[in-house]
Amino acid sequence: MAKKLILIxxxxxxxxxxxxxxxxxRGVAVVTMGDVIRGLAREKGLPPTPENLGRLAxxxxxxxxxxxxxxxxxxxxxxxxxxxxxxxxxxxIREVEVFGDRFEVASVAVFASQKTRYARLxxxxxxDDPSELATFKARDDRELSFSxxxxxxxxxxIVLNEGSLEDFEDEFVNLLTLIGWF
Amino acid sequence: MAKKLILIxxxxxxxxxxxxxxxxxRGVAVVTMGDVIRGLAREKGLPPTPENLGRLAxxxxxxxxxxxxxxxxxxxxxxxxxxxxxxxxxxxIREVEVFGDRFEVASVAVFASQKTRYARLxxxxxxDDPSELATFKARDDRELSFSxxxxxxxxxxIVLNEGSLEDFEDEFVNLLTLIGWF
Numbered sequence: 064m065a066k067k068l069i070l071i072x073x074x075x076x077x078x079x080x081x082x083x084x085x086x087x088x089r090g091v092a093v094v095t096m097g098d099v100i101r102g103l104a105r106e107k108g109l110p111p112t113p114e115n116l117g118r119l120a121x122x123x124x125x126x127x128x129x130x131x132x133x134x135x136x137x138x139x140x141x142x143x144x145x146x147x148x149x150x151x152x153x154x155x156i157r158e159v160e161v162f163g164d165r166f167e168v169a170s171v172a173v174f175a176s177q178k179t180r181y182a183r184l185x186x187x188x189x190x191d192d193p194s195e196l197a198t199f200k201a202r203d204d205r206e207l208s209f210s211x212x213x214x215x216x217x218x219x220x221i222v223l224n225e226g227s228l229e230d231f232e233d234e235f236v237n238l239l240t241l242i243g244w245f
Numbered sequence: 246m247a248k249k250l251i252l253i254x255x256x257x258x259x260x261x262x263x264x265x266x267x268x269x270x271r272g273v274a275v276v277t278m279g280d281v282i283r284g285l286a287r288e289k290g291l292p293p294t295p296e297n298l299g300r301l302a303x304x305x306x307x308x309x310x311x312x313x314x315x316x317x318x319x320x321x322x323x324x325x326x327x328x329x330x331x332x333x334x335x336x337x338i339r340e341v342e343v344f345g346d347r348f349e350v351a352s353v354a355v356f357a358s359q360k361t362r363y364a365r366l367x368x369x370x371x372x373d374d375p376s377e378l379a380t381f382k383a384r385d386d387r388e389l390s391f392s393x394x395x396x397x398x399x400x401x402x403i404v405l406n407e408g409s410l411e412d413f414e415d416e417f418v419n420l421l422t423l424i425g426w427f
Contacts (some may be wrong), residue, residue, distance in 0.1 A: 073396060167311050174356075203399070212394035216256060217385070221356050223403060241407075 066146060067244055068166045072153040072214045073173035074179030075202055078224035078231065082173050083151040085235045089245070092145040095153035113198065117205055120137050129210075133161040140166070153167060155210040167196060169242050172218035175225055177203065247342040248328060249426055250348045254335040254396045255355035257384055258362030260406035260413065264355050265333040267417045271427070278334030281317050295380065300389055311392075315343040322348070329426060337392040338399060351424050354400035357407055359385070 069086065073079045080095075086095050100105050100120050101111050109115045132154075140148050153159060153170065162168050175183070181199050188219055215221075222234040237245045251268065255261045262277075269275050282302050283293050291297045305313050315335075322330050334342060335352065344350050357365070363381050397403075402423055404416040421427045 174398075176401050177399050178401070207395050207398065210394075212392075212398035213389050216356075216389065216397045217359055219358050219360070221405060222404065225404075242333035 066140065066143075066148060066166045068140070068162050068169040069147070069149040069172065069220070069242070070153045070159055070168055070169045071149060071151045072163055072170065072211065072218060074175070074177075074180055074206060074211065074215075075199075076184040077175045078152050078183075079173050081231065082222065082235065083149055086149045086197075091147055091149050091216070092143060093151060094121040094133050094136055094139060096136060096150065096154070096158075099132055099139075113202060117202065123203070129155055133158040137161060139167055147216045153214055154206065156213045157210070157240045159214060159217075169220065169240065169244070170214070170218045171242075172215040172221045174215070174221055174223050181227055192208045195224070248322065248325075248330060249324070250337045250344050250350045251329070251331040251424070252344055252350055252399060253331060253333045253351040253355065254352065254393065256357075256359075256362055256388060256393065256397075257381075258366040259355040259357045260365075261333055261355050263406070263413065264353070264404065264417065266394045267330055272390055273329055274325060275331045275333060276318055276321060276325075278314050278318060278336070278340075280334065281321075282313055295384060299384070302389070311337055311339045312343045315340040319343060319347055335396055336388065338390070339394045341396060341399075342413050351402065351426070352396070352400045353402045353404060353420065353424075354397040354404050356397070356403055361407055401417070414422045 069091070071079050071083055081091050083095070097116070100116050100123070103119055103123070104111050104115055107119075109119070120132070127134070136150060140150070150162065153162075159168065183194065183241050184199060220238055222231075222238055224231050224234070251273070251281055253261050253265055265275050265277070279298070282298050282305070283303055284381055285305070286293050286297055289301075291301070302314070309316070318332060322332075332344065335344075341350065341352050363378065366381060404413075404414070406413050
């Protein structure tokens with residue numbers, strides 16, 4: 064039986080990781096595309112600042128093509144025993160296609176407005192989170208330059224994360240029903 | 246008092262016109278960016294086929310810039326007596342900015358999956374609607390090449406239109422509350 068993949072996309076601060084964790088507590092294995100980048104930063108001895116991670120992500124794609132990170136993930140997932148795997152951090156339609164060529168996929172975009180996302184990111188303080196509006200907007204622009212927005216616009220499902228944690232949980236339960244794998 | 250604009254964006258077949266009509270029956274004036282293109286097709290004696298309308302839209306933007314259609318709409322809206330105007334058919338962030346420079350704006354993306362949108366478009370048979378999957382996908386690609394997906398990803402609000410007409414009405418009522426102008 065072919066593995067099934069849930070592919071999560073969305074802008075920074077939209078709530079991708081929160082959604083991924085909801086699946087994780089239900090026993091779904093999670094592979095994070097950002098972790099592949101963070102792992103490479105560690106190997107190269109680079110601190111995981113937004114600039115370093117952004118530069119690495121761009122560099123890998125420039126060297127290995129738009130789908131280079133996705134291909135690294137496919138190798139990793141092939142070795143996993145799980146029937147259903149969630150991939151967090153999809154950034155382009157091309158990446159969706161790479162996974163879709165090998166696995167049965169359901170792509171999910173998490174949406175929150177720029178205003179909401181900025182408020183969340185500045186409150187969170189993770190090492191690769193921007194603390195200033197200019198850095199935030201530059202990151203949005205960088206992500207959009209990877210055609211991230213096309214992956215959002217062409218997603219199979221979209222979940223909203225504008226309101227409370229309870230609202231987001233309702234969206235998640237609804238999503239499980241729509242995907243139909245659980 | 247500055248006019249307030251509701252800017253509607255979304256892929257073909259997502260339900261932009263349906264949403265616009267919900268505002269229209271509440272007394273909101275509607276300006277359709279597609280109508281500006283259809284008006285030009287009429288002036289030139291061209292039948293409003295998807296190919297002609299697509300070529301005209303591309304041509305206007307190539308000649309007058311990405312914001313050429315938006316600027317034509319701004320002129321039109323300036324002459325209107327209405328306090329609140331809805332603009333249907335926003336296709337890029339640059340267009341959002343053109344309206345935002347002159348008016349107070351709230352941008353709204355209507356979302357439906359590609360599968361749902363294709364089913365709707367083939368069932369509808371409007372003159373500029375594609376009847377084949379290849380034409381449909383070419384239209385999606387053309388719209389995405391105008392950075393339509395960036396306007397979707399960075400919208401202030403998103404409304405889902407995957408389910409029933411009743412679900413979409415609920416989304417609409419919720420949107421009115423969120424915008425807070427009504």
